[in-house]
Amino acid sequence: MSHHIVAAxxxxxxxPDGTPALKEVSFCIHHGExxxxxxxxxxxxxxxxxxxxxxxxxxxxxxxxxxxxxxxxNLDEVRRTVGMVFQNPDDxxxxxxxxxxxxxxxxxxxxxxDEVERSVRTALASVGAAHLADKPPYRLSGGEKKxxxxxxxxxxxxxxxxxxxxxxxxxxxxxxxxxxxxxxxxHTRIITSHDLDMVAEVCQRVIVLHEGGVRAxxxxxxxxxxxxxxxxxxxxxxLSMQSCVNCGTPATGGNHLKQNDYVCASAEAT
Amino acid sequence: xxxxxxxxxxxxxxxxxxxxxxxxAYSSAKIRKGLDDHVTPLMGxxxxxxxxxQMINFSIPATGSSGHLGGGLLLAILLGPHAAFxxxxxxxxxxxLFFADGGILALGCNIFNxxxxxxxxxxxxxxxxxxxxxxxxxxxxxxxxxxxxIALQLGPLxxxxxxxxxxxxxxxxxxxxxxxxxxxLAIGIVEGIITLAIVSFVRKAxxxxxxxxxxxxxxxxxxxxxxxxxFLAAAIITGGLVSWFASENPDGLExxxxxxxxxxxxxxxxxxxxxxxxxxxxxxxxxDYSIKAKTAAAPTDxxxxxxxxxxxxxxxxxxxxxxxxxGIALRKTAALSRxxxxxxxYGSGR
Amino acid sequence: MIDNxxxxxxxLDLLAGGDSVIHRLDPRTKVLVTLAFIIAVVSFDRYAxxxxxxxxxxxxxxxxxxxxxxxxxxxxxxxxxxxxxxxxIFNPLLDSQVLVRxxxxxxxxxxxxxxxxxxxxxLTITAALLLTATTGFSAICQALGRLGMPEVFVRQLQFMxxxxxxxxxxxxxxxRARELRSFGKGGQGIRALSSMVGHLLLRTWERAExxxxxxxxxxxxxxxxxxxxxxxxxVDLLFLLGWITLFTLLRLYDLPRLIGDTIMTLTL
Numbered sequence: 001m002s003h004h005i006v007a008a009x010x011x012x013x014x015x016p017d018g019t020p021a022l023k024e025v026s027f028c029i030h031h032g033e034x035x036x037x038x039x040x041x042x043x044x045x046x047x048x049x050x051x052x053x054x055x056x057x058x059x060x061x062x063x064x065x066x067x068x069x070x071x072x073x074n075l076d077e078v079r080r081t082v083g084m085v086f087q088n089p090d091d092x093x094x095x096x097x098x099x100x101x102x103x104x105x106x107x108x109x110x111x112x113x114d115e116v117e118r119s120v121r122t123a124l125a126s127v128g129a130a131h132l133a134d135k136p137p138y139r140l141s142g143g144e145k146k147x148x149x150x151x152x153x154x155x156x157x158x159x160x161x162x163x164x165x166x167x168x169x170x171x172x173x174x175x176x177x178x179x180x181x182x183x184x185x186x187h188t189r190i191i192t193s194h195d196l197d198m199v200a201e202v203c204q205r206v207i208v209l210h211e212g213g214v215r216a217x218x219x220x221x222x223x224x225x226x227x228x229x230x231x232x233x234x235x236x237x238x239l240s241m242q243s244c245v246n247c248g249t250p251a252t253g254g255n256h257l258k259q260n261d262y263v264c265a266s267a268e269a270t
Numbered sequence: 271x272x273x274x275x276x277x278x279x280x281x282x283x284x285x286x287x288x289x290x291x292x293x294x295a296y297s298s299a300k301i302r303k304g305l306d307d308h309v310t311p312l313m314g315x316x317x318x319x320x321x322x323x324q325m326i327n328f329s330i331p332a333t334g335s336s337g338h339l340g341g342g343l344l345l346a347i348l349l350g351p352h353a354a355f356x357x358x359x360x361x362x363x364x365x366x367l368f369f370a371d372g373g374i375l376a377l378g379c380n381i382f383n384x385x386x387x388x389x390x391x392x393x394x395x396x397x398x399x400x401x402x403x404x405x406x407x408x409x410x411x412x413x414x415x416x417x418x419x420i421a422l423q424l425g426p427l428x429x430x431x432x433x434x435x436x437x438x439x440x441x442x443x444x445x446x447x448x449x450x451x452x453x454x455l456a457i458g459i460v461e462g463i464i465t466l467a468i469v470s471f472v473r474k475a476x477x478x479x480x481x482x483x484x485x486x487x488x489x490x491x492x493x494x495x496x497x498x499x500x501f502l503a504a505a506i507i508t509g510g511l512v513s514w515f516a517s518e519n520p521d522g523l524e525x526x527x528x529x530x531x532x533x534x535x536x537x538x539x540x541x542x543x544x545x546x547x548x549x550x551x552x553x554x555x556x557x558d559y560s561i562k563a564k565t566a567a568a569p570t571d572x573x574x575x576x577x578x579x580x581x582x583x584x585x586x587x588x589x590x591x592x593x594x595x596x597g598i599a600l601r602k603t604a605a606l607s608r609x610x611x612x613x614x615x616y617g618s619g620r
Numbered sequence: 621m622i623d624n625x626x627x628x629x630x631x632l633d634l635l636a637g638g639d640s641v642i643h644r645l646d647p648r649t650k651v652l653v654t655l656a657f658i659i660a661v662v663s664f665d666r667y668a669x670x671x672x673x674x675x676x677x678x679x680x681x682x683x684x685x686x687x688x689x690x691x692x693x694x695x696x697x698x699x700x701x702x703x704x705x706x707x708x709i710f711n712p713l714l715d716s717q718v719l720v721r722x723x724x725x726x727x728x729x730x731x732x733x734x735x736x737x738x739x740x741x742x743l744t745i746t747a748a749l750l751l752t753a754t755t756g757f758s759a760i761c762q763a764l765g766r767l768g769m770p771e772v773f774v775r776q777l778q779f780m781x782x783x784x785x786x787x788x789x790x791x792x793x794x795x796r797a798r799e800l801r802s803f804g805k806g807g808q809g810i811r812a813l814s815s816m817v818g819h820l821l822l823r824t825w826e827r828a829e830x831x832x833x834x835x836x837x838x839x840x841x842x843x844x845x846x847x848x849x850x851x852x853x854x855v856d857l858l859f860l861l862g863w864i865t866l867f868t869l870l871r872l873y874d875l876p877r878l879i880g881d882t883i884m885t886l887t888l
């Protein structure tokens with residue numbers, strides 16, 4: 001799996017009751033890219049993510065990780081390559097202590113004890129949670145839980161990180177810490193979120209899902225500049241890219257933009 | 271209702287521990303063999319659910335008191351007997367350790383009364399028989415409410431039996447029975463109504479949960495019957511053995527020690543030992559009465575009427591002050607050898 | 621009510637995070653000593669009262685060494701003892717033969733056995749709570765596992781304990797929301813409860829499904845890999861043997877009586 005590409009080809013899926021969730025979704029993500037999948041509630045984001053590590057099997061089409069398509073036979077390899085961080089860390093942290101939890105994946109992969117120990121320590125250190133190792137998960141704060149949840153995945157050395165709503169429910173400071181963390185990774189990152197300001201800071205590319213299908217796929221700045229598209233998909237541009245509230249001067253937008261920069265210079269001067 | 275350690279004797283406690291431990295081992299083996307790995311998180315989270323649900327009180331109509339969900343039958347319907355039993359047992363373990371509901375020795379009794387009865391007696395022998403294969407709603411209502419009522423009659427019946435067999439409480443069997451059963455008849459009806467309401471709710475919202483439960487876990491009545499008989503036998507044998515020790519040798523522990531150390535070591539008596547033993551025998555404030563105390567103050571009392579009581583009270587006072595002082599001393603020494611804690615972190619709970 | 625029990629629960633869990641000689645012992649040691657203590661206490665006959673008193677030493681010493689708040693345990697014991705009181709109170713009514721006389725006041729056997737029940741209750745309850753407060757639930761589960769409890773059940777206990785905090789909080793929020801809109805009477809009945817519990821059950825079920833996904837995503841295939849923990853040392857051996865010897869001696873010899881008699885013999 002040299003290039004770590006993630007590709008979906010004509011992916012379709014329906015829930016057992018017949019509701020279609022994904023309709024012919026196709027995209028290709030290359031090594032090191034940081035891609036946001038955005039869309040309204042029920043647009044199919046979470047369903048799509050569950051296909052990326054083979055938890056759900058598509059009704060039609062296929063998912064390709066690296067050179068191989070995801071099948072029942074390479075699930076272990078796929079799940080090791082694609083690390084999945086769930087929206088609610090309480091669902092992901094189920095062991096008695098943080099250490100046990102981070103060790104869960106490596107132990108299941110059958111690694112040697114000293115190697116497990118090493119990967120747990122490294123993973124915890126890389127999210128700044130080394131001091132939490134002996135704590136039980138229910139004693140962590142929201143931000144700590146989120147970082148530990150990421151560590152549980154990092155401990156398996158994935159090449160691709162998939163995250164569902166990483167900043168949901170975090171206080172501004174924890175959110176800021178997490179954004180710093182996400183920017184520092186050089187894994188391929190696939191993130192779904194309604195926090196479009198975070199997306200604007202972390203991702204370069206955006207895929208817009210609408211009613212189960214890909215409505216747009218392109219560079220972040222282009223997508224966020226298309227107000228009509230966003231409106232049609234029940235979204236709106238991030239605050240950092242909206243026009244000045246005082247005089248309507250359009251914001252310049254983009255990754256370099258500072259937060260809350262939506263009052264333009266001319267308005268401030270008056 | 272939970273059995274309490276204070277009301278239970280070692281033979282009864284041991285017998286019920288034996289049954290409950292055997293059932294835990296049996297159910298664990300069953301679950302382990304099952305291929306379905308989704309039950310692991312499901313059982314765990316449903317245990318927490320039951321625990322949380324029991325914290326929500328409701329007012330019982332026309333009584334002014336409040337009750338809570340028992341949940342034994344509900345879990346059996348949702349998970350099947352083995353998983354339900356383990357889940358109920360785990361809830362009882364937490365209640366014993368954190369809330370001292372019941373207690374550690376009484377845990378065996380409680381796991382049997384609250385877990386084994388709904389999961390392995392009422393569910394297969396009453397509920398499954400009543401509900402049959404039909405998806406008829408009247409039949410289902412009857413099955414659930416009757417099963418809940420039967421479970422809540424058998425449970426208290428066991429509480430009464432266990433208490434009376436232990437002989438710590440002086441309540442006669444019939445009085446206790448007349449006191450417990452009618453109350454639990456009412457509680458059983460309420461439990462049945464709540465269970466029915468929850469099952470109907472689940473049927474509407476997620477019908478596949480109940481269908482899965484029906485399809486995946488068919489219960490063959492024969493092994494269950496065998497199981498029940500086997501465990502009854504285990505209980506009778508263990509209880510019988512332990513009480514035989516207890517009755518043959520008024521002091522079971524003494525007897526066991528004599529066995530282990532060799533009779534001579536205990537009875538063959540150095541001077542001091544005999545002296546102490548006779549001293550103890552002569553002065554026993556509360557001799558070993560079988561069921562009812564026959565005599566008042568011992569007529570052989572060497573110190574007269576006041577003597578026995580006085581020496582008893584004196585001994586009690588001295589013992590208690592000794593313990594208090596050693597407690598204070600231990601706390602001081604422990605505090606000296608410890609780094610100071612941030613204040614408030616381990617402060618009093620009230 | 622619900623808030624109080626959660627507070628107590630968290631308090632015990634916090635206490636278990638403390639550091640003392642007792643906290644550092646192998647969990648198996650503490651489980652075994654607690655069991656020995658309880659068996660010794662309940663094995664006394666129903667009229668034993670004085671002979672039970674020396675057993676108070678064990679909880680007192682544990683609380684002292686482990687630096688535990690005495691008031692907290694006293695309050696909990698009183699609350700939980702109510703069951704024992706409710707059943708035990710019949711003893712004085714039913715068993716009225718005079719057993720002991722202090723001067724001209726006769727004390728009936730029923731009152732003595734009632735006192736015995738209360739004392740047993742206090743001792744056994746304290747022992748259980750102290751085990752939890754010095755060991756922590758997860759460690760107790762591991763200890764039971766290493767003492768032979770099936771792995772499936774150990775896992776069940778740990779899993780449940782993990783989600784107790786999440787779900788009791790959820791139930792607490794629901795109960796609060798109900799209370800704020802029920803104004804003392806309406807909405808407290810069986811109908812509201814069934815609906816609340818039904819919703820809680822469905823959410824719990826969905827949570828279990830999400831957890832299962834998260835487990836599968838990290839290579840779970842039905843078996844849980846175990847991690848190792850502390851070993852049994854010399855201190856553990858001494859602690860175990862010391863207490864068990866003491867319990868045995870106290871069970872065989874009525875200490876307060878021996879002390880009283882010795883003093884009486886010396887002074888008379």
